[in-house]
Each structure stands twice: as C-alpha cells, then as structure tokens.
Amino acid sequence: MAEGQQISTDSIFKEFKEYSAAEFFKKNRQMLGFTGPIRSMTTIIHEYVTNSIDACESGGILPDIIVKIDKYGPDAYEIMVQDNGPGMPEKIVGKALGQLLAGTKFHGNKQSRGQQGIGASYCTVYSQITTGKPTHVITGTDEGLITEMDVSVDVKKNAPKIENKKTYKGEFRGTKVTTKFKEVQYTKGANGPLEYLRRTAIANPHCEIKFYDPEGARVTFPRTSRLLPKLPKGVLPHPKGTTTDDLVSMARTTPARKVSSMLKMHFSRMGDTKLKEIQQQIPFDLEISPKNLTWKEAEDIVKAVKEIKFMAPEMDAVIPIGREHIEKSVLKIVNPEVVYTSDRPPKAYRGGVPFIIEVALAYGGGAGKGESEETSSVEILRFANRVPLLFDTGGCALTKAVNSIDWKRYGLKGLEKLPLTVFVNISSVYVPYTGAGKQAVSDEEEIFNEIRFALMDAGRKIDRYVRGKAREAIKAEKKRTLERYMPEVVNVLVNVAKANKKEMTQNLEEMIIETLKMDESDEAEETDEIADDMDGEINAEE
Ligand SMILES: Nc1ncnc2c1ncn2[C@@H]1O[C@H](COP(=O)(O)OP(=O)(O)O)[C@@H](O)[C@H]1O
Ligand SMILES: [Mg+2]
The missing domain is CATH 3.30.230.10 (Ribosomal Protein S5; domain 2)
Structure with missing residues (x-):
C-alpha cells in the first residue's frame, strides 16, 4: 500500500460484530476436547455419560446406563446414550441440549461432574456442523409425561431450535439422547469409548453400564455397590478463595444492607470474631452499604482475609x-x-x-x-x-x-x-x-x-507384598536346587561312609527345611528395618 493512503476509522469498525458462545466454540472446538476423530468420539460419550450419572445421583437413583454406537457410513456414527434418571421438564429440554452455558450445575457450588453447561449442548453443535442433523431427545419425568423432540442450536443466537415436539403419557423415566456425527472415529484402543466406560465403572461402583459397540458386541459393567454416593451439599465459599472482583459483583447483587452482613451471608466460617479481625485491618467501616463498596475497599477486605486465620473449609462438601x-x-x-x-x-x-x-x-x-x-x-x-x-x-x-x-x-x-x-x-x-x-x-x-x-x-503396603512374593520365589528356587542335588549327596554318603540311605535322606530333608526357615527370619528383620526407614521418610516429608 502506498504511503499516506489511510483507511478511515469508520470503515475499520464497520466490521465490529458481536458473537455468541456457540459461535466461539464452533470455531474453537479443540478447547472442548474435539481434536481429532478418536478423541472427539470419546469426548461425546463422556459428555452424555457424565450428564446421565449426575442426573441419576441428583435424583437419588442408582444409574443404569446404556451406550450404543452404530456406524452408518464410512466415517459416520450414531451415538445413543440412555439413563434411568429423573428426566427433564419439557420446558428445559431445549435449553439443556440446545444452548451453551446453560444448566443446573454452574451456580450450585456443589461437587458434580459437569460444571460449565457446555458439554451436551456442544455435542448438539458438533453433530449439526458435521452432519447437518438435529439431536433427538426422549425424556420422561416422574409425572408420567414423556417429551420427544429434535433439538439444534441457533449458533448465531446461542439459542435452542426445537422441531417435531411431541408430549404424551407413558412409563419411561429417564433421558435418551440419539445423535449422528461425522469427523469421529471408533477405536477399541486405550483412548476409545470402551476404555472410557471401563474406567467410569471402576470409579463409579454404583453404576451399571451396558455398552454396544459398532460391531454389535455387548459389554456389561455390573455395579459392585448399591450405595449411592452421599449427595453433595452446596456450601458457601470459603473466604480465602475470594477475589476483589467477586466481592464487588457480590456487593451489586446482595440483599444484605451492610458489608458486614453481606460477608456473613455469602461466606462460610465468617463469624462476628472474624468480622472484628477484618475491621481492625481496614480503614473504613464494615457497616457501610454494599452499594457503596469501592474496588479499593474490596481490595482491602481481600488483603485482610489473606492475613487472618480462618477455620478450614467445610469438608462435607x-x-x-x-x-x-x-x-x-x-x-x-x-x-x-x-x-x-x-x-x-x-x-x-x-x-x-x-x-x-x-x-x-x-x-x-x-x-x-x-x-x-x-x-x-x-x-x-x-x-x-x-x-x-x-x-x-x-x-x-x-x-x-x-x-x-x-x-x-x-x-x-x-x-x-x-x-x-x-x-x-x-x-x-x-x-x-x-x-x-x-x-x-x-x-x-x-x-x-x-x-x-x-x-x-x-x-x-505393596512393598511388603512384593518383597514377600520375591522371597517366596527365591525360597522355592533354593529348595529346588537343594532337592536336585540331594539324591547324589545321599548316594555318595551311602557308598563312602556306609550310611543308612533312608535315615540320611530324612536328615538332609530336615536340614533343608531348617536352612530355609533361617533365611526367613533374617529377611523378616530386614523388611522391618526398611519399613521403619520409610515411616521416617513419610513423617519427614509431611
Ligand atoms: N441425562 C440428563 N438428565 C437430566 N438432565 C440433563 C441430562 N443431560 C443434561 N441435563 C441437563 O442439561 C444441563 C446442561 O448439560 P451440559 O451442557 O452437559 O452442561 P453441564 O453438565 O456442565 O451442566 C445440565 O446441567 C442438566 O441440567
Ligand atoms: Mg455435562
């Protein structure tokens, strides 16, 4: 471009546009685990299965999960995940699977598998951008109502598009999601769905998982426990985890009338004694209205909180x-x-x-x-x-x-x-x-x-076992060696020293047993010493 030929500010900013979360992730699929066909497939299974287990647990239901993968073209798969969970109310289904950053888990401050409200809804996006097809959902709630619909995402608006909706009475309780995908690939290897489900079963002994692979083979991971994990309690955040920005946003929305009561209302472990300690460290009155809390004042509070000792966070969360x-x-x-x-x-x-x-x-x-x-x-x-x-x-x-x-x-x-x-x-x-x-x-x-x-x-603990096992192996080997030479030794003694063969054999056998026993007591002492050493190490590191 020749010098002096400037472009006007206006014409540059003609291009200034807003974009939605759905558009952002459509471009940045790798951020959500959609990199390469193998990983994308496992990510999809992961998103649906974690949602199913989360949903069952929050409904107090022992999860029965079915996962089915069908191949309908060279690189085209249909994935179905079904659970026996609480289902979703008709009004929610569209947003749950057709809008990013929407869900039941983001604000709970509770332990759950999902956190962000992106997983399943992004699968809907991935399906539609690779096949042009919507996601089919059937969900039944405890009111005996079944809702069926096709969901897709209006990517520009990050809003659900719903088609073919039907609501009818029926017995099914749970959620079944069926989606078509391309740019995914099934593998039996360590990064594939079967291994993912095997590991899920190991860490979730209360789940039963049935898996049908694209060749129609079925693998069942039965539950080994009928005990549902305790439902996590939503707890108030601990003061030590807070930031200036958290406090300032809190001050804009809290129903509390004073900063002191705001802190008490929204944090755990924040009693009157702690408020007094904070008060001593800051130059303004904690009785002011949250509406008037400035950035600088919020910074002061965060600084004070860093210096004060609080009880450890509530652990039952x-x-x-x-x-x-x-x-x-x-x-x-x-x-x-x-x-x-x-x-x-x-x-x-x-x-x-x-x-x-x-x-x-x-x-x-x-x-x-x-x-x-x-x-x-x-x-x-x-x-x-x-x-x-x-x-x-x-x-x-x-x-x-x-x-x-x-x-x-x-x-x-x-x-x-x-x-x-x-x-x-x-x-x-x-x-x-x-x-x-x-x-x-x-x-x-x-x-x-x-x-x-x-x-x-x-x-x-494993050390004791492995050493014990090694010792057994050495002992067995020694015994074999001694026994191999015993008949020759006996023969020599019988011929040379005119010993009694039967007596001699018996004596030697007893000797072998004694020798091996002596080895054992030596080694036991040694193992104890090693164990003591290691106790020392662990205590020292703690
Ligand atoms: N199988 C299901 N059963 C009941 N509710 C579900 C199920 N799958 C998804 N949901 C609802 O949809 C929401 C969005 O799911 P998702 O996009 O995966 O985000 P996240 O799991 O992080 O909340 C969940 O928070 C939940 O409320
Ligand atoms: Mg999820």
Missing part, C-alpha cells in the same frame, strides 16, 4: 468414593492379584477450595497395560470427581505426582515394565482443570503433595 468401594471395583474390573488403597483427610488448595485424594495400587494378575504379566507395563488411571481423564496425560498434576515417586523404594523396580495399575482420584467442588476440555488437573502444590503422600502410603 467433598464426597470421596471410599476405599472399600475402590477396592471392590478394582478387584472386579482390573482383576489384580492384590490391591492396596489409601486416602487422606480433606485438605484445601488456594487457601479455600477443599479436595480429597484417593489412590489405589493394584499389582499382578490383570493389573498394568498389556496382555500378560510378562508384556505388562504400568497403567495410570486418572480421575477427577470420578470422571476418567484419558487425554493430556503429560500436562496433568496427577501424572506428575505418580512419576515423582521413587518407586524403587517400594520394591517396584523398573516401573514401566511392572504389572501395576495406579489409580488416583481427586474429589472437589471445584477441580482446577487446565482447560475447558477438562482432561488435566493443574499443578497446585497442595494437590501434588497430597497425591504423593497417599501414593507413598499405599506404596509401603
């Missing part, structure tokens, strides 16, 4: 799986020789967000990747709020914590080649994912450390 349940389902589904679990008391990260870590180490038998113990290698199963995380392995705090352990200390040399399955689950009201695709947990120091402590604890 976090619902772990439970060691007993993990053990049962790992034994059933992974089918190892042994499994050792460990959990930790709830802790908080970023000062105010409670979380709990649970781990399991499964060894031998079906544990590890690969077909047999010989070809096996370690398998790391990561979960957040019981949802399997299959992708972004390297960038995840859970993987990093597992890899940071010195496994040799626990009798596990050459980790890559061991028949070992490592299970890690983080439960939290707010899991700090690294992105909207929710496949990796960010590197919070408290989370990283808690995982390490839990793994070291389980590691010590």
Whole structure:
C-alpha cells in the first residue's frame, strides 16, 4: 500500500460484530476436547455419560446406563446414550441440549461432574456442523409425561431450535439422547469409548453400564455397590478463595444492607470474631452499604482475609468414593492379584477450595497395560470427581505426582515394565482443570503433595507384598536346587561312609527345611528395618 493512503476509522469498525458462545466454540472446538476423530468420539460419550450419572445421583437413583454406537457410513456414527434418571421438564429440554452455558450445575457450588453447561449442548453443535442433523431427545419425568423432540442450536443466537415436539403419557423415566456425527472415529484402543466406560465403572461402583459397540458386541459393567454416593451439599465459599472482583459483583447483587452482613451471608466460617479481625485491618467501616463498596475497599477486605486465620473449609462438601468401594471395583474390573488403597483427610488448595485424594495400587494378575504379566507395563488411571481423564496425560498434576515417586523404594523396580495399575482420584467442588476440555488437573502444590503422600502410603503396603512374593520365589528356587542335588549327596554318603540311605535322606530333608526357615527370619528383620526407614521418610516429608 502506498504511503499516506489511510483507511478511515469508520470503515475499520464497520466490521465490529458481536458473537455468541456457540459461535466461539464452533470455531474453537479443540478447547472442548474435539481434536481429532478418536478423541472427539470419546469426548461425546463422556459428555452424555457424565450428564446421565449426575442426573441419576441428583435424583437419588442408582444409574443404569446404556451406550450404543452404530456406524452408518464410512466415517459416520450414531451415538445413543440412555439413563434411568429423573428426566427433564419439557420446558428445559431445549435449553439443556440446545444452548451453551446453560444448566443446573454452574451456580450450585456443589461437587458434580459437569460444571460449565457446555458439554451436551456442544455435542448438539458438533453433530449439526458435521452432519447437518438435529439431536433427538426422549425424556420422561416422574409425572408420567414423556417429551420427544429434535433439538439444534441457533449458533448465531446461542439459542435452542426445537422441531417435531411431541408430549404424551407413558412409563419411561429417564433421558435418551440419539445423535449422528461425522469427523469421529471408533477405536477399541486405550483412548476409545470402551476404555472410557471401563474406567467410569471402576470409579463409579454404583453404576451399571451396558455398552454396544459398532460391531454389535455387548459389554456389561455390573455395579459392585448399591450405595449411592452421599449427595453433595452446596456450601458457601470459603473466604480465602475470594477475589476483589467477586466481592464487588457480590456487593451489586446482595440483599444484605451492610458489608458486614453481606460477608456473613455469602461466606462460610465468617463469624462476628472474624468480622472484628477484618475491621481492625481496614480503614473504613464494615457497616457501610454494599452499594457503596469501592474496588479499593474490596481490595482491602481481600488483603485482610489473606492475613487472618480462618477455620478450614467445610469438608462435607467433598464426597470421596471410599476405599472399600475402590477396592471392590478394582478387584472386579482390573482383576489384580492384590490391591492396596489409601486416602487422606480433606485438605484445601488456594487457601479455600477443599479436595480429597484417593489412590489405589493394584499389582499382578490383570493389573498394568498389556496382555500378560510378562508384556505388562504400568497403567495410570486418572480421575477427577470420578470422571476418567484419558487425554493430556503429560500436562496433568496427577501424572506428575505418580512419576515423582521413587518407586524403587517400594520394591517396584523398573516401573514401566511392572504389572501395576495406579489409580488416583481427586474429589472437589471445584477441580482446577487446565482447560475447558477438562482432561488435566493443574499443578497446585497442595494437590501434588497430597497425591504423593497417599501414593507413598499405599506404596509401603505393596512393598511388603512384593518383597514377600520375591522371597517366596527365591525360597522355592533354593529348595529346588537343594532337592536336585540331594539324591547324589545321599548316594555318595551311602557308598563312602556306609550310611543308612533312608535315615540320611530324612536328615538332609530336615536340614533343608531348617536352612530355609533361617533365611526367613533374617529377611523378616530386614523388611522391618526398611519399613521403619520409610515411616521416617513419610513423617519427614509431611
Ligand atoms: N441425562 C440428563 N438428565 C437430566 N438432565 C440433563 C441430562 N443431560 C443434561 N441435563 C441437563 O442439561 C444441563 C446442561 O448439560 P451440559 O451442557 O452437559 O452442561 P453441564 O453438565 O456442565 O451442566 C445440565 O446441567 C442438566 O441440567
Ligand atoms: Mg455435562
């Protein structure tokens, strides 16, 4: 362009437009896990299945979930997910599946699998942009009303478009979503739907999951527990987790008349004593109206809160799986020789967000990747709020914590080649994912450390077992060697020293048994010493 030939401001800003969340994610599908056909397929299964389990749990129903994948063209699949949950009221269905950033979970401050109100509705978008087809929903509620409709998203407006709606009386209770997709691909591999569902079953022993693959084969993961997880309580946020912006927006909408009562109303652990302590640290009166709270004043409050000690956050907002349940389902589904679990008391990260870590180490038998113990290698199963995380392995705090352990200390040399399955689950009201695709947990120091402590604890248990097993093998080998040479030794003694053959054999057999016993007591002492050492290590690190 020649110099001096300027373009007018007006003509540049003719192009200034608004766009909707649906348009944004239509362009940025990778942010939601839609990268490549294999991952996209697993993401779709994940979105529908997590919604189904969330819905059943919130309705107090033991989840029965059916997943069916049919192939209807070279790269075209129809996916059906059905649950026996509470269903959706007719008025909600369209928004639930046809509008992004809409749902029942965003404002609850409760632990759930979904958080953002994007999952299922984005599947609707992905279906329509790859096949041009709407999503078919059938949903039945406890009032005996069934609603059926085709939903798509008006991407420009981020609003649902509903067609072919029917409402009728019937018995079905739950939700069945059927959607066609292209640019997806089914795989039987470790990143595919079957593996995703297997892991879901491990972390959700109260679910029954039936899966029909595109070839028509059926796999059932039966439930190993009839106990529904406790319903999470919605709790008030902890003061330590708040920001200046949170306070300012709160001040604009709160029904409270004073800043002091606003703080008490919207935060946990905020009593009169704490308010007094805050008051002492700030230059204005907490009795002012929230309407008048300035940015600077909100900043002062946040600063004061950082310096004051508060009681730990309310921990009953976090619902772990439970060691007993993990053990049962790992034994059933992974089918190892042994499994050792460990959990930790709830802790908080970023000062105010409670979380709990649970781990399991499964060894031998079906544990590890690969077909047999010989070809096996370690398998790391990561979960957040019981949802399997299959992708972004390297960038995840859970993987990093597992890899940071010195496994040799626990009798596990050459980790890559061991028949070992490592299970890690983080439960939290707010899991700090690294992105909207929710496949990796960010590197919070408290989370990283808690995982390490839990793994070291389980590691010590497995250590005893692995060493015991190694000892058995050595003993068996020694016994075999001694027994192999015994007849020759007996023959020599009989010929040379004219000993009695029967007596001699008996004496030697007793000697072998005694020798092996002596070995055993030596090793027991050694193992105890190692265990003591490790107690020292764990206490020192804590
Ligand atoms: N199977 C289902 N049963 C009942 N309600 C559902 C089901 N699937 C989705 N919903 C409703 O639709 C909303 C939006 O779902 P989604 O877009 O996946 O976002 P999120 O799960 O993050 O809330 C949910 O919050 C829920 O209220
Ligand atoms: Mg969801």
